[in-house]
Amino acid sequence: xxxxxxxxxIYDGMPKIPILPDVHVRKFLSLEKxxxxxxxxxxxxxxxxxxxxxxxxxxxxxxxxxxxxLDAFVGAGAVIGVKKKGGEEVTAKDLEGSGVPVNRGDILMxxxxxxxxxxxxxxxxxxxxxxxxxEWMVKKGIKMFGIxxxxxxxxxxxxxxxxxxPVHRALLGNEVLIAENVTNLGSIVGKRTRIMAFPLRVKxxxxxxxRIVAEVLH
Numbered sequence: 001x002x003x004x005x006x007x008x009x010i011y012d013g014m015p016k017i018p019i020l021p022d023v024h025v026r027k028f029l030s031l032e033k034x035x036x037x038x039x040x041x042x043x044x045x046x047x048x049x050x051x052x053x054x055x056x057x058x059x060x061x062x063x064x065x066x067x068x069x070l071d072a073f074v075g076a077g078a079v080i081g082v083k084k085k086g087g088e089e090v091t092a093k094d095l096e097g098s099g100v101p102v103n104r105g106d107i108l109m110x111x112x113x114x115x116x117x118x119x120x121x122x123x124x125x126x127x128x129x130x131x132x133x134x135e136w137m138v139k140k141g142i143k144m145f146g147i148x149x150x151x152x153x154x155x156x157x158x159x160x161x162x163x164x165x166p167v168h169r170a171l172l173g174n175e176v177l178i179a180e181n182v183t184n185l186g187s188i189v190g191k192r193t194r195i196m197a198f199p200l201r202v203k204x205x206x207x208x209x210x211r212i213v214a215e216v217l218h
Contacts (some may be wrong), residue, residue, distance in 0.1 A: 006109070006146070006182050006195070006212040007050035008118070015123060016048035017150060023048050046207040052144070052199040053178040057206035058168045063175075065208040066201040072177060075143055077193035077214055078102045079185055081111040084127035087158055092136035100190050104141035107195040111185035115148035118183070125155050134170035144197060145171060146179030146212070182212060192217040 008014075012025040024043040029035035047053075052073065055062025080098040082090050090110065095102070102108055110129075117123045126149040134152075137145055145152065153159075153167045171178055179197055194215040199208025 002216040002218075004184055004188055004193075004214045004216065006184050006197075006214055007210060008115075008181055008183050010042070010044065010049050010209070014049065015118060015150075016045065017156060018124075020045040020048055044209075046202065046205055046209065047180070050179070050181045050183070050210055050212055051207045052197055052210045052212075053168070053172060053180070053207045054205065055172045055175060055177075056204075057178075058165060058172050062172065064203070065199050065205045066203055068177070070198070072143055073198045073210075074194070074196045075105055075107040076103065077109060077188070077191075077195035078106045078142075079109045079111060079188050079190065079193065079214075081186070081189040082127065084112060086114075086122060086125035086127065087155055088127050089130040090127055090133055091130045092132040095133055095136055102137075102140050102142065106140075106142045107144045107146065107197065108137060108140075108142045109146040109179075109182060109185055109195065110148070111189050112148055113186065115181075115183040115185070118181075123150060125157055126150060128152065128154050129167045131166050131170055134167045134176075138170065138174045138176060142176055144177040144179060144195075146182045146195075146197070148182045148185055149180065151180055152178055179210065179212060188214050188216060 029039040
């Protein structure tokens with residue numbers, strides 16, 4: 001059985017959207033300091049690192065992450081690759097013309113290669129999804145959409161005043177979950193996979209950190 005890890009390692013000071021608090025990973029207890037155990041303390045916003053967005057992220061009365069059923073996080077994987085520049089949109093036409101079949105109930109992942117820029121300032125100026133691409137996904141009946149970028153929406157530096165996150169609204173408003181900061185998609189573009197994206201059960205949360213894994217089916 002071949003398993004591909006699609007999630008990022010969490011580490012102290014890791015990149016995240018500028019408005020979010022910093023990620024902290026520190027030793028609370030340490031053998032080196034004479035404590036009987038090593039105990040690590042983790043502090044991070046729910047939208048840093050690889051995570052799954054719940055509807056309540058943008059839908060006022062939407063479900064929070066722990067209210068979603070387990071089958072919302074596992075399904076047949078459809079992985080599409082696109083070649084786009086930073087600030088360039090991915091359209092419904094790009095998805096439709098990819099040659100990768102997308103079926104009802106699939107987990108659709110988009111490989112842009114932007115995960116390779118994770119540690120660089122370029123990571124914040126990434127390709128993004130057009131609203132018509134989001135609407136295409138809703139019509140296809142997918143259960144989750146994942147991308148190897150920091151957000152599915154217009155990059156932060158390009159957002160006009162009063163930006164209202166139309167792609168988040170289109171997907172989460174129709175109960176299509178969103179996974180962001182996914183990685184390692186390049187090796188499974190077009191392959192038949194089963195994707196598991198189980199988030200932490202954080203009470204009332206708008207997102208949960210997830211260990212996202214693809215099982216390659218032969």
